[in-house]
Amino acid sequence: MLEYSFSKPNSSRSPSLVTEDLRSFISKIYTVYSTNSASFMGLSSIGTASDGMQLCIFDLRRGQHEGQELDKILYFFPADLPFSTQLSVIGLSEGLITFTRIFSPEAACEVIEAERHSHVFYEAEPDIWMVMIVEKSKDSEAIWRIDALREVLKEIHSLFVMFHGSIRALLEREPGGGLTRAHLYPFIMDYLRDFLVGKKLQLPSFRDCLMERRSVQMLTVGREAAIEVQTLVRILESSAGNLPCFSLILFQDLLVSTTLSPEDTINLYKYAVLRLTPLALSSGAKSWSYLRKGNSSSHVSIGSTLLSTGSVSEQFYGSHDASPAGDNRYHVTRPLQHDKWFKGKDGFLITDIWGGDIGSLNVTTPTVWLHQTEERMYLCAYQYKSLTIILLIPLSSILNGDQGVSILKQQLLENASLKILKVEEKLSKGWGGENAYHVSGYRYLLVDGNRDISRASPPTKVTTLSKESLLALNRLREEVDAEKSRAKWDNPGREKDLEVCIRAKNNAWAVARITGGKELYMVLEKANETLLYASDAVEKFSNRYCSGTFSLD
């Protein structure tokens, strides 16, 4: 049977008290909203067709009249599910949201834990909700952290907004919703393809408990290199003349410098790591020649069995990802499309995602929407060896469009290329390689919540941990997540210090320390039995690598 847990409807009330009432309440709502006679109990069977995951986006302000229910669906995955099923999923979510808002108007439902599914809620924009439903299969790998899943939803939304603006704005532009669906559908499909392993979607599980999705990994540089980098930043910005512009510099997949707000930095950093850095480019390079042959449809259909749309919803979602250049009603750019970025001869990265012809190098410059300035910006990416530089210039400040951008690129090369060379050399020299941030004996994750930065043991090292250890830490992180969100409500604006050490079945220590907005998670496998030993190990780590931040006493 179903169990409900509300993260924070009201701190003093226990969720179990309302369970019975709730059930009947929901079924009432459900029958009101559903056009289909699918029973309440049928919910648990939804996932079977889609490998255990469903993802939907809907707008509570739409489709409030009988017969218009379909209007509220903005996105549904898998799209080939019958609308009745889609609506029943959305209907349940809507019902829960409406219900829980009675107790907690500010923050409605966050998660439902059912017997076989977890429902993760995220209110991306006012009244626009994203819900992810994951199946708790017998598979022992299907253990996850709810917050990690919610981070996926957040990431989808914030990346979407960066490229297409807010969903609400799209809906306002075209109240029919077709435009919004036409944008959302290919975007999320492209995004989800990154989670494909073989033919299976692999969502963040307990194995990823030593990473933090919505954060930036930074390169540690010495003072001298840092000064060089900052002088480069100044030169970059000055080559745009007096225009206000922003820059982001990455070395390999690590951030070196940003002049953007934290929110925009996270998004652009993520996009760079997904599609722009040398590593991202090289993974796409293989299919480049393939694509040049004009065989684009087959290239897109990788994993098509899972991600392609059924014929039913093809028209509904407007755009079909197998026909990017097709004659759709809407011109939709697909910034997350795979293997679409290439390094030009001049070092600038080019793509035809935004239009134009890559063969003639006559492409439209990509644009992104910045959260901080609420302005659309041209995105120029330049790459030299391991260094990727992203420059953002306001659309409004360049009058003659792409021509103006190419002049700017020219200026950039003239002013900065020497400096770029120098910086790359400096950073390469100081770069300790993939395992630079490995600390032997420790498997750790450090999160600086104040600045949205994280650093972790390299993934190859994390894989050496036993499953028990990872499960223990995953469990610990869930506890901490709960504690953190409780503290956020009890005492907003105040940071809570927290320390938890648990001993796993395999005698490993899983440690979490939180202080002043910074978090340290750690697994010590070959540790001594005593708690003192574990505590000492953390202390040492803190003093050595975190300038004593976590040294409590």
Added chain:
Amino acid sequence: MAGKASSSQTSVGGLGSGAVSHVFIHYPPLRCNIPGSRGFYYDDGNKLLISPTSDQVFSWKTVPFSPNAAPNIDSITEGPICSIRFSLDEKLIAVQRSNTSIDFLHRETGEVFTHRCKSESESILGFFWTDCPSCDIVVVKISGLDLFAYDHASKSLALVETKKMNVSWYVYTHESRLVLLASGMQCKSFHGFQLSSAGIIRLPKFEMVMAKPEANSKPVLASEDVYIVTVYGRIYCLQVDRVAMVLHSYRFYRDAIIQQGSLPIYSSKVAVSVVDNVLLVHQVDAKVVILYDIFSDSRAPISAPLPVLLRGFSRSDSFTSRPSTKESESLQASDSNDNESIVYGDGWTFLAISASSSEIPSVLEFLQRRKLEANKAKQLCLAIMQTMILECRPITMVAKAMDVLVTSYAHSLKTGTYFKGIKTERTPSSVSNVSGSGQVIDVNTGRTDGLGKSLQRESAPRVNSVSASDTEDSSSLEPSKISSNDTQFDGGKVDIGAESCTTGNPLNASVSDQQESQLTSPAISPDEMYKFVFAPIEEEMIGEPSYLVAIILELFRSANLEKVKVHPNLFVLTIQLLARSEQYAELGLFVINKIIEPSKEVALQLLESGRQNFQIRKLGSDMMRQLSLHQDYVLLLVQDGYYLEALRYARKHKVTTIRPSLFLEAAFTSNDSQHLAAVLRFFSDFIPGFRSTSDFFTYYHILNEMNSSSVVA
């Protein structure tokens, strides 16, 4: 006669600092009235102006130059005078009477002895005193060099060494300690010796280049056409080629002479002199002076040609008729009347010239190499820097300029000139002779090294014979392995020389200038850079915070490269600028990557600027903790309401100076009786006698009230 005659007014285009004329003549001139004077001689070894009469020698010290100074008068025996030079300790006067004899006069006793050539066939071309350890005087004859030591006891010359070779004529300057001996049909083959306190170096024989006017004619090189000049401690020879109308330059190394290229000349009469390491080529017929800075690779003049203005002289030969002693200072000596002579000291000021040049970084480079008027050069550098920033010149250009100044400062730190200028006249002049003992001539060792050696040498008897007044730059010959474009010249040695004579120019040291001339180096320290460049423009640059940050960053970069510390206020300023323009992301990176070096001031500024941005405030408090400013950190925690954390921290780091009432008050305002109880308990446990303080009673009472009220509620 006007005191200040500006030959040209060079405008200082937008660079501040009032324009200065490039040359002016010191006034009043030295006037003397010596009946029966037989002309003037300049003794460059002692920097003396000498005017002999038939039985007397009048001599004026030209360092420091004083127009009213009375001459020293020595009596000599009557007779012809070919040349006259004082010994370096000024105890003897040597007078060449003919091409076979030299008279020596002991100034204290009046004793005279005569040195004669052994054979009639040997003809003396001239002589000079030397500070070489093995001999005191060198006599140049057509058959070669004779090196003599003066024996104090027997009051006679003892022959030390003879160097045999044919000599047509010779040139020598005391500054370079170098004698060049010309031989051959065209007098273009040269032998060279450097006789310095470090010993004698024989240079390889070399030929000078001469163009042929026609197939068969072979021009003969005259001694007037060859100049030895010392620039930045390097020795060059400049040779006028009248046929090709060029001035060839050669640089001397220990084991080679390397031609350095040629400068064009525009006059058949050319004179060459060096002032403050700038080469002045006087094109006499064209009545202009062209200035070159040989240090830079460019062969272009550093300014437009400057007119030569000769005032009040009926004869214009002051340049061409060089005194027989071949002095290379820009001294004008001319007898206008029978007996009356006027000597002007002229001071060359290159500051204005350089300021008018457009390549600002190279101008700064040039200014930083000035030794004369170091203070003015420094002021001008500061003004240029400031103006550049105020005018928002391109960052790359300002960066280059910054590099020049910082490098120059680092160099002056290494050689010790910077501090020398600050502490005036620290060392007595006798230490001036630091030329390395026995090593090679290239005394480019460190400063402490040089001093150590000089002290050793002081105890050696030879040093006593070295005149204390002989403090001018001694030049050095570097091994030619160091190619000519190597920029490290023999700074150490040159500077030490400059220390005791305050300025190198014998005729420039007028009294008023002396005070500021104490500065021997125009190098600008980071502190001065902050005080005189950044602090004054801070207000004006408020509108351009990111530009100013870029400039400061360039300063950090240069300073970091040269391992020089920058002024801590610059870090604070950087934070203010970044915070003002709300560039919090950058500010965070600056702090985390330690571009802004941690200090208490920085931490406080971060806290202050962090009022608008929580992350920045956090960085400030983290810095407090990392700097172990325990008390400030605890106070900060309490202020922010983290009184429990503060207590824990205070206990760990044994901070006992903060009043318990602060914590209690904070706990009380948080309205949490449990916390208040905890804090009370903490102090009761850890502070002996706390239970009897008024704080305890006050808050104990409050706590009871809180508890009872909550029970009621």
